[in-house]
Amino acid sequence: MKNKQKTIKLLIFSLPLFLLVSCVTDQKEEQNVLNAINKEVQSNSKAYTNLEKMTSEIGHRLTGSDNGAEAEEYTYELFKSYGYEDVQYHEFEVEAWARDSVRLEINKQEVEEVVSLGHSPVSADVEHQVIDVNNGLRADFDSLKNEVKGKIALVYIGILEDSPEGLKNIHRSEKTALAIEYGAEGIIIINQVPGGVLLTGTASVTGSLIDIPAICISYEKGMDLKKQLKNGEEISAHIQMSNKSEMIKSRNVIATLPAKEKTNENIILGGHLDSWDLSTGAIDNGIGIAAILDIARTYKALDLQPKRNIKFVMFMGEEQGLLGSKEMVKMLADQGELGNVSYMMNIDMSGNPKGFNAAGRTEMLPLFDEIGAKIQAVDSSYENTNANKAGLHSDHQSFMMEGVPVVGLVGNLERKVYSYYHSNGDDFSLVNEEHLKNTVRFAGMFLWELANLEEIPTKKLDFEQTKDFLIEQGLKEELELGNEWKWGE
Numbered sequence: 001m002k003n004k005q006k007t008i009k010l011l012i013f014s015l016p017l018f019l020l021v022s023c024v025t026d027q028k029e030e031q032n033v034l035n036a037i038n039k040e041v042q043s044n045s046k047a048y049t050n051l052e053k054m055t056s057e058i059g060h061r062l063t064g065s066d067n068g069a070e071a072e073e074y075t076y077e078l079f080k081s082y083g084y085e086d087v088q089y090h091e092f093e094v095e096a097w098a099r100d101s102v103r104l105e106i107n108k109q110e111v112e113e114v115v116s117l118g119h120s121p122v123s124a125d126v127e128h129q130v131i132d133v134n135n136g137l138r139a140d141f142d143s144l145k146n147e148v149k150g151k152i153a154l155v156y157i158g159i160l161e162d163s164p165e166g167l168k169n170i171h172r173s174e175k176t177a178l179a180i181e182y183g184a185e186g187i188i189i190i191n192q193v194p195g196g197v198l199l200t201g202t203a204s205v206t207g208s209l210i211d212i213p214a215i216c217i218s219y220e221k222g223m224d225l226k227k228q229l230k231n232g233e234e235i236s237a238h239i240q241m242s243n244k245s246e247m248i249k250s251r252n253v254i255a256t257l258p259a260k261e262k263t264n265e266n267i268i269l270g271g272h273l274d275s276w277d278l279s280t281g282a283i284d285n286g287i288g289i290a291a292i293l294d295i296a297r298t299y300k301a302l303d304l305q306p307k308r309n310i311k312f313v314m315f316m317g318e319e320q321g322l323l324g325s326k327e328m329v330k331m332l333a334d335q336g337e338l339g340n341v342s343y344m345m346n347i348d349m350s351g352n353p354k355g356f357n358a359a360g361r362t363e364m365l366p367l368f369d370e371i372g373a374k375i376q377a378v379d380s381s382y383e384n385t386n387a388n389k390a391g392l393h394s395d396h397q398s399f400m401m402e403g404v405p406v407v408g409l410v411g412n413l414e415r416k417v418y419s420y421y422h423s424n425g426d427d428f429s430l431v432n433e434e435h436l437k438n439t440v441r442f443a444g445m446f447l448w449e450l451a452n453l454e455e456i457p458t459k460k461l462d463f464e465q466t467k468d469f470l471i472e473q474g475l476k477e478e479l480e481l482g483n484e485w486k487w488g489e
Contacts, residue, residue: 033304034448037444045294046297051436054290060276060277062275063250072251082301088255090327091249096247100244101242102215106225115216116243118200118319119214122245124212129152140155155179171392176214188216188217189214190221193420200276207321213241215241256310257309259306259308267451269292269313270292270325272325287350288350291439307451308342308451315328322398326398342405342456344399346394346407355384357389382442390475401484
């Protein structure tokens with residue numbers, strides 16, 4: 001009897017010790033994985049060379065183009081070469097837009113530095129007076145509501161330096177939607193980057209053709225026009241353009257790293273593969289795609305198997321209205337699988353992260369700080385500076401609109417690379433190899449921790465909860481302008 005009591009006491013005292021040793025062992029193994037990810041990327045990363053090849057041999061990756069199809073095949077084959085068995089094309093059919101020709105005359109003088117914006121009409125030939133609508137915000141249009149109708153609106157793509165403090169900028173497509181709402185016959189958008197840089201992108205909030213021609217001109221030309229108008233000069237603009245809009249087939253590329261435990265839960269790491277056609281899209285979003293591919297390569301090289309499935313997704317059609325991510329969300333909803341998406345992590349022209357953005361999920365911030373501390377234990381240069389603000393206009397939006405929690409990078413790239421956003425200067429010369437490696441290392445470690453949590457402290461929101469969340473994040477007006485608000489008044 002005494003021996004039995006001693007055995008019971010020994011078990012009682014030993015159990016906490018066993019659990020403590022087990023916990024410490026798990027923590028050590030976890031930290032060893034992070035160290036292994038770091039070492040593998042530092043020694044064997046292929047992100048920089050893959051991106052160089054993609055930009056030099058494929059070039060731009062416009063959705064629906066031959067180049068776009070080649071990029072889809074390129075990433076599909078890379079996933080296969082890394083050892084992924086479950087790699088799929090998710091084909092979808094949508095109407096896609098492509099530029100053809102554009103001509104701008106100001107007071108009968110041709111302007112050479114001009115580019116058409118996405119989803120402008122297939123054919124347009126308009127000539128009207130130009131009116132300066134400053135930043136192109138609703139307040140600007142409203143102050144000129146009796147003068148804008150029948151004219152061509154001139155707006156700045158950003159917020160002008162002499163503007164009142166605290167103004168929130170809106171997307172070029174939303175400025176165009178306001179121009180249409182107030183009766184303008186065309187819109188000229190001034191780029192904010194000096195040096196003759198031209199910017200493209202969609203001017204459509206819906207991804208469908210807009211009713212008026214939309215063009216971008218250089219900063220220098222735009223500031224000159226503003227000065228002339230301020231001095232009381234009359235300016236007439238003649239815009240002629242032709243474009244293409246047709247049904248095309250495109251493909252998202254999806255590679256799955258299967259779970260070892262939570263086989264019904266998925267973490268999505270995605271970024272958009274497509275780019276505009278003025279350049280090779282090295283920053284937008286070549287760096288994101290290269291980083292995602294290399295995270296996938298790293299996990300396979302280390303023979304890692306997470307607790308949850310990780311799906312690496314190359315989205316097409318983002319630039320033309322989040323087309324690929326919307327189609328994927330629809331597919332998941334139709335299959336009853338959307339509720340199994342625990343988290344969506346998006347990398348879009350961001351890199352060299354100093355932290356991660358919880359995108360309004362405040363309950364995740366302590367965990368982000370905790371994960372960041374583990375990353376700092378591997379590399380003390382990681383700042384662990386996290387953010388918590390939801391935004392729009394990238395593929396995470398398609399998931400966030402359905403209540404799925406999303407996370408993005410708090411980037412720390414050199415400011416100059418963003419000067420060439422959507423422009424004729426977005427090429428491989430802008431890419432910093434060390435910054436790209438940092439993206440792979442830090443995002444790869446963060447993703448691993450997220451995918452291996454016992455429980456994720458935030459959940460998918462239902463329909464009404466999503467509505468309240470978006471209002472709380474100040475996104476209702478933008479979504480209404482984009483015809484994306486689905487909750488009525």
